[in-house]
Amino acid sequence: MVKVLAVLYKGGVHANDEPRMYGCLENELGLREWLESHGHTYVVTDDKEGPNSVLDKEIVDAEIVITTPFHPGYINRERIAKAKNLKLLVTAGVGSDHIDLTAANEKKITVAEVTGSNVTSVAEHVVMTMLTLVRNFVPAHEQIVSGGWDVAAVAKNSFDIEGKVIATIGSGRIGQRVLKRLGAFDPKELLYYDYQALPAEVEAELHCRRVASLEELVAQADIVTVNCPLHESTHGLVNKELLAKFKPGSWLVNTARGAICVKEDVAEALETGILRGYGGDVWFPQPAPASHPWRAMRNKYGGGNAMTPHISGTSIDAQVRYAEGTKSIIATYFAGTKEYRPQDLIVIDGAYATRAYGADKAVRKA
Ligand code: NAI
Numbered sequence: 001m002v003k004v005l006a007v008l009y010k011g012g013v014h015a016n017d018e019p020r021m022y023g024c025l026e027n028e029l030g031l032r033e034w035l036e037s038h039g040h041t042y043v044v045t046d047d048k049e050g051p052n053s054v055l056d057k058e059i060v061d062a063e064i065v066i067t068t069p070f071h072p073g074y075i076n077r078e079r080i081a082k083a084k085n086l087k088l089l090v091t092a093g094v095g096s097d098h099i100d101l102t103a104a105n106e107k108k109i110t111v112a113e114v115t116g117s118n119v120t121s122v123a124e125h126v127v128m129t130m131l132t133l134v135r136n137f138v139p140a141h142e143q144i145v146s147g148g149w150d151v152a153a154v155a156k157n158s159f160d161i162e163g164k165v166i167a168t169i170g171s172g173r174i175g176q177r178v179l180k181r182l183g184a185f186d187p188k189e190l191l192y193y194d195y196q197a198l199p200a201e202v203e204a205e206l207h208c209r210r211v212a213s214l215e216e217l218v219a220q221a222d223i224v225t226v227n228c229p230l231h232e233s234t235h236g237l238v239n240k241e242l243l244a245k246f247k248p249g250s251w252l253v254n255t256a257r258g259a260i261c262v263k264e265d266v267a268e269a270l271e272t273g274i275l276r277g278y279g280g281d282v283w284f285p286q287p288a289p290a291s292h293p294w295r296a297m298r299n300k301y302g303g304g305n306a307m308t309p310h311i312s313g314t315s316i317d318a319q320v321r322y323a324e325g326t327k328s329i330i331a332t333y334f335a336g337t338k339e340y341r342p343q344d345l346i347v348i349d350g351a352y353a354t355r356a357y358g359a360d361k362a363v364r365k366a
Contacts, residue, residue: 003041003085004031004330005062006092007055007073010046020316022323023068029092029323031330038334048073055079064088064333066326070310072098072286080107088333092326093313094118096346097230097257101357104347110333111346114325116173118313122255123177125281125312126225130166130182132306133251133277134159134223139303157276157301167191167221169214169237170228170256171198172356178225179206193217194228195359215245223251226280230257231357240265243274251277255312258284267293270304279306286310 011024022030025046035042043062045054048071055073059065063085067073075089080103089099091113104111132138136158143150164187168175171192179190183206190208192198197210211217214237218224224246228234238252238261246252252275254261263284269275276299283292287309294307325344332340338348345353352361 001039001041002063002334003043003058003061004035004064004066005055005058006031006042006044006066007048007071008044008046008066008068008092009071018316020320022319023070023092023314029066029326031323031327034327035330046071056082059083059086061085064090064330066090066092066330067098068092068314068322069095069098069282070286070314074285075099075104077103080104080109088112088330090114090326090329091346092322093318094122095229095257097259097357101347101352105350105352108350110340110348112329112340112344112348113346114322114329115341115343117322117325118315118318119173119177121315121318122174122312123181126174126178126227126253126255127181129253129255129279129306130161130223130225130251133253133279133304134161134164136301136303138306139301154303157299157303161185161187161223163188164222165189165191165220166223166225167193167211167217168225168227169193169217170226171196171208171210172227174255175225175227176202176206178227179208183207189220191217191221196355214242218242218246218250221247221250223253226252226254226256226260228256228260229356230259233358234260236260236262238262238266240268243269246274248274249276251275251279253306254278254280255282256280258282258286258288263293267297270297270299273300275299275304277304277306281308281310281312283310 008025011026015024015026028044032042043058047054059079077100086109089111094113096111096113136154140154162185166182166187171194191211192208193211193214266278355361
């Protein structure tokens with residue numbers, strides 16, 4: 001009998017409104033019946049902060065822990081140290097930076113995520129956020145809701161995506177999908193920066209060009225989007241120093257991870273005009289405190305903020321996919337074969353299985 005612990009966000013009344021909202025506390029990733037029918041124990045909580053949290057108490061004897069990036073149960077070194085039975089950490093979604101992967105490797109704990117499950121959902125959100133910022137949608141909408149009508153106040157800061165240079169930091173599954181969708185807007189150029197170059201035929205298909213350095217990339221782009229994982233070398237990557245190299249008045253969209261951007265530096269860049277807009281759905285920490293500068297920040301035109309809570313990768317379509325993927329990873333664990341989908345593995349048997357978390361990480365499987 002295995003004890004499975006899941007940390008999920010609270011659905012409240014909304015959990016009943018949409019039973020396919022599997023990622024919430026009440027709908028339990030749809031796993032309870034299946035787990036209990038096989039004699040396993042299933043504990044689900046949203047209580048994840050501090051030493052007296054349910055997560056801290058229940059992790060002590062859990063063998064499998066499921067977390068999500070949306071309401072991240074931070075599985076740090078201390079928690080891993082006291083989780084004596086822990087063998088498998090599953091991220092229901094994509095992005096396992098809320099787990100101390102070094103500590104997991106030391107304990108030979110497998111970390112797997114449902115690769116690809118929400119990448120289209122995120123790519124759609126990225127394109128939506130670009131349009132929201134560049135067209136100056138939020139102030140226009142707020143004006144209408146509050147009973148106003150002032151075309152000039154919005155139009156003075158509203159542009160087209162057509163003819164712009166658009167760049168992605170990271171050209172993996174999401175980055176490529178963003179580039180593919182942006183092609184339809186007839187941009188001037190699509191650029192990418194990634195230490196893993198795309199095959200020439202993919203570059204040709206996406207009409208994109210690789211730029212050798214990050215500094216060169218941001219200096220050329222009207223719109224920059226962040227689509228790389230959070231790891232040691234991307235933590236605080238977009239800081240004051242890099243922002244100073246951005247094209248003045250550009251837009252920045254980050255749906256990757258909040259901590260890739262330095263929050264105070266982004267807010268300041270919006271105030272000074274280095275950035276005309278910033279949007280995305282990822283924060284650090286999550287939930288974001290009421291005082292987080294990204295909630296209230298504005299550009300000099302009173303707009304430029306297209307932030308949402310962490311929703312891009314948790315559309316209902318995505319939840320159906322990551323709930324199924326989570327079950328499949330756990331079923332493989334129970335089977336004892338280790339025949340996981342190779343692309344789902346982040347670390348296994350004490351080694352990295354992917355290069356996405358750093359150029360220097362070993363590739364265990366293709
Ligand atoms: P992926 O693994 O397919 O692609 C990531 C790419 O980033 C790889 O090509 C890798 O080489 C590149 N990369 C890594 N470090 C880099 C660096 N320092 N500079 C430039 N490129 C670098 O991952 P995928 O599926 O595209 O997801 C990317 C990230 O998006 C996830 O790790 C996660 O943090 C975030 N995400 C956010 C979601 C949301 O709901 N907001 C949902 C899904 C993913």
